[in-house]
Amino acid sequence: MYAGTLILKLLLLLDSGQEDRENGRSLSLDSIKNVVCEFIESTFSLASDISAWRNYLVAPLTEELVFRACMIPLLLCGGFSTYTVVFLCPIFFSLAHLNHLLEYAQRSGSWPKAFAVVGFQLGYTVIFGSYASFLFVRTGHLTAPLVAHIFCNYLGIPIIISRRTGMVTVASVAGLLGFIWLLFPLTSPHLYNARTDNCMCWHRYCSWS
Template sequence: MEVAFTGDSVIDGGDGGGVSKSLAVIACTAMAILYVAILYAPTLILRLPPPDSFQSHLIRRFICAAISSVASLIACSLILPIQWGKSHLSGVYGIRLDHIWQAVVFPLTLTSLMYAGTFILKLLLLLDSGQEDGGNGRSLSLDSIKNVVHEFIESVSSMASDISAWRNFFVAPLTEELVFRACMIPLLLCGGFNTYTVVFLCPISFSLAHLNHLLEYAQRSGSWLKALTIVGFQVGYTVIFGSYASFLFVRTG
């Protein structure tokens, strides 16, 4: 059986799929466990002192996430029966130059629709502000537009220097997509799972990886009920969004 993504196949499954279902599941489970467990390795295994600041805490976690992502990429390349002569290794992970614009434009456009309501609301508020200025005898001048642009640039600059923004908008999405989509989906497809099973199986690992926050939220809030509510919402949301992201990867990667 040959497992093919959109475009030319770079994985040759052979007659038996190349990878057994049990091996694919074990590999995906190990990647998910490694992604979470390595975050606690510096203090529990390496016996390093606790970080002295929130920034150093996140930087340490960035390094751990990068190590687990690279390890998953290497393990995936060793397990999958890759036809090295047909395409580059990046093609296995959904990065191929033959349709790079489809893989970028379509997912970004569809995902941006999820936040279209927020953008429209901001635009309406801006228009209302302009109408109020007009009612007060002031026009929406070029200076006011420049002020809006200046505030936007300042907000982007402040985010660039915010370590939490780097975690939320860069490190976490990149490493999660590499491990839970780019590595796991090819393994499961090559293991013989059908597309619909993969689309709903990967998000389960993705969502369960967020259970490690349960103890943190419980200690922070002092209430297990509140912690369970927050983590339960995260698990439910990540299952839904993970299914959507997995579907996009299968169709465009």
């Protein structure tokens, strides 16, 4: 899903190297070291940024614990079907982001803009929440949705179309097709669980192979 985003970041890096060559600076070991040093510095700056800890660790961990690890087993053991749970939990997960409405309204000074931004965010979180719920039910582990949550928070909304080049669009389409093709094989319950029999009520992966 993020193939287009990654390709765009790679193209931006190549453009930076092209600018260095045009300015008479050849691609040398020193320039490579500078790129590595900048990456390390940005990593350390994130480690000292409290908002980064909130966005990339605290928020994903607490949200996955509440909306996946706690809510999904209760609904499954309560008799809800697998697909109902996969698409129901994300609605609650999405509504939990309504707290940003006032923040956006104060920042933009416009309630219509705030409603538009939050509405888009709610729609996006429903889609991601369905995927995260699918991962949790399908694998039986919290690690998969947690890693996906952190990854999505870090990269943001996937870039599908870019004015710079058609490569981004091609990569996005290829990534989407690969995602659909590999979704079920790479989340097979047998890859993540030693046993798929004598399961508890919330171990729905036992009957979802």
